[in-house]
Amino acid sequence: MSDNTTVTNRGLAKPLTAEFLGTFWLVLGGAGSAVLAALVPDIGIGYAGVALAFGLTVLTGVYAFGAISGGHFNPAVTVGLVVSGRFPPKNALPYIIVQVIGGLFAGLVLYVVASGKAGFSASASGFASNGYGEHSPGGYSIHAAIVIEFVLTTFFVLVILGATDSRAPAGFAGIAIGLALTLIHLISIPVTNTSVNPARSTGVALFQGGWAIEQLWLFWLVPLFGGVFGGVVYKFLLSNDKN
Numbered sequence: 001m002s003d004n005t006t007v008t009n010r011g012l013a014k015p016l017t018a019e020f021l022g023t024f025w026l027v028l029g030g031a032g033s034a035v036l037a038a039l040v041p042d043i044g045i046g047y048a049g050v051a052l053a054f055g056l057t058v059l060t061g062v063y064a065f066g067a068i069s070g071g072h073f074n075p076a077v078t079v080g081l082v083v084s085g086r087f088p089p090k091n092a093l094p095y096i097i098v099q100v101i102g103g104l105f106a107g108l109v110l111y112v113v114a115s116g117k118a119g120f121s122a123s124a125s126g127f128a129s130n131g132y133g134e135h136s137p138g139g140y141s142i143h144a145a146i147v148i149e150f151v152l153t154t155f156f157v158l159v160i161l162g163a164t165d166s167r168a169p170a171g172f173a174g175i176a177i178g179l180a181l182t183l184i185h186l187i188s189i190p191v192t193n194t195s196v197n198p199a200r201s202t203g204v205a206l207f208q209g210g211w212a213i214e215q216l217w218l219f220w221l222v223p224l225f226g227g228v229f230g231g232v233v234y235k236f237l238l239s240n241d242k243n
Contacts, residue, residue, distance in 0.1 A: 012091065016098045018069035022061040023102030026073045027203040029057035030185075032110050034128035034193075035204075051185030054194070059178025066174065074197040075099055075220075076227030080157035083231025086164075096199075103203025111207045122207045129205050129212035130195040130219045138190035145192045146222050152184045153196040153226025154233070161234040195219040196226070 033053035037045045045053070062071040070087070072078045075096040081087035111127070114120050126135070132145035140148075159180040163173040181196075188194045195201045201219035205212035 012094055015069035015091075016094055018065040019072060019095055020098045020102040020105075022065040022069065022071055022073040023099045023199050023203075024106045025061050025064075026054070026057045026197075027103045027106035027200050028109060030054035031106070031128040031200065031204050032113075035110055035114050035125070047189045048186065051182050051189060051194075054185050055178040055180075055182030058181045059174050062174035062177055069095075071174075073099060073102075073199070074223075075199055076153050076197060076223040077157060077160060078227075079224055080161070080227035080231035080234075083228050084161055084234045086161065099199040100202055103199035104206065105203075107203040107207050110204070123209050126193075126212070127204050127208040128193065129208045130193045130201045131212060131215050132192060132218065135211050135215060136191060137193055140191045142218070145218060148188045148191045149195055149219065149222040150226045150229070152188055152194075153223040154230040156180055156184060156196055157227050157230025158234055161230070192219070196223050198223055 030050070030053050033045060034050045037053075038047070038050050058071075058073065061073055065071050070081070072081065072095060078087065078092050078095045078099070082089050082092050107127075111122060114122070114125075114127075129135075132140060132142045136145065160173075160177055162168060163176040184196055185194045188196075198220040201216060205216045205219075
């Protein structure tokens with residue numbers, strides 16, 4: 001996720017394609033590890049493996065596509081960058097639309113692959129969907145879900161903005177962002193299965209088809225507010241002094 005000021009000076013076709021591919025990769029790699037590998041008998045990767053998978057997808061995605069689109073791959077990040085003054089508002093909606101489409105395509109590919117195993121059911125397994133209450137992995141309440149998603153999305157946006165600041169060491173942003181997402185998942189998988197990304201949540205919820213869709217509102221509303229708050233805090237405390 002890099003500074004997107006160059007996007008304003010060229011067409012959006014390539015940046016939008018990059019956002020689609022990056023979000024597809026993030027959801028396929030992260031949610032795919034949860035659906036296909038987390039609970040495999042004897043060799044399952046568990047929560048820690050899933051957390052690492054999400055971190056690796058965003059790290060590799062940033063280095064692959066960041067120079068083209070800025071590497072948002074997340075509507076909450078796009079909103080946070082707009083609020084901080086680092087991304088043009090007119091480009092936010094197209095970015096968010098292709099991010100959601102990328103997540104849905106990843107969910108489709110994952111569904112096709114997972115359906116190749118006898119007895120698979122996306123509705124019964126949860127399909128790596130985000131949830132609270134009885135659908136939280138650890139049984140956490142809606143209040144816990146709101147707090148954790150808001151706080152962790154805020155800090156994720158702050159890490160992104162700080163790591164891509166002109167004063168930060170060049171070339172290391174992807175590492176910081178990937179490690180931050182890994183840490184976020186290590187903290188919050190038991191609470192909500194970790195969203196901090198509405199496109200990630202939508203990409204699998206529609207294939208789960210039941211409670212995940214009913215609870216999806218939280219995993220849009222709260223991360224977006226977290227992204228806005230992160231952008232506000234960055235602009236106040238961390239942005240470059242232009243004077």
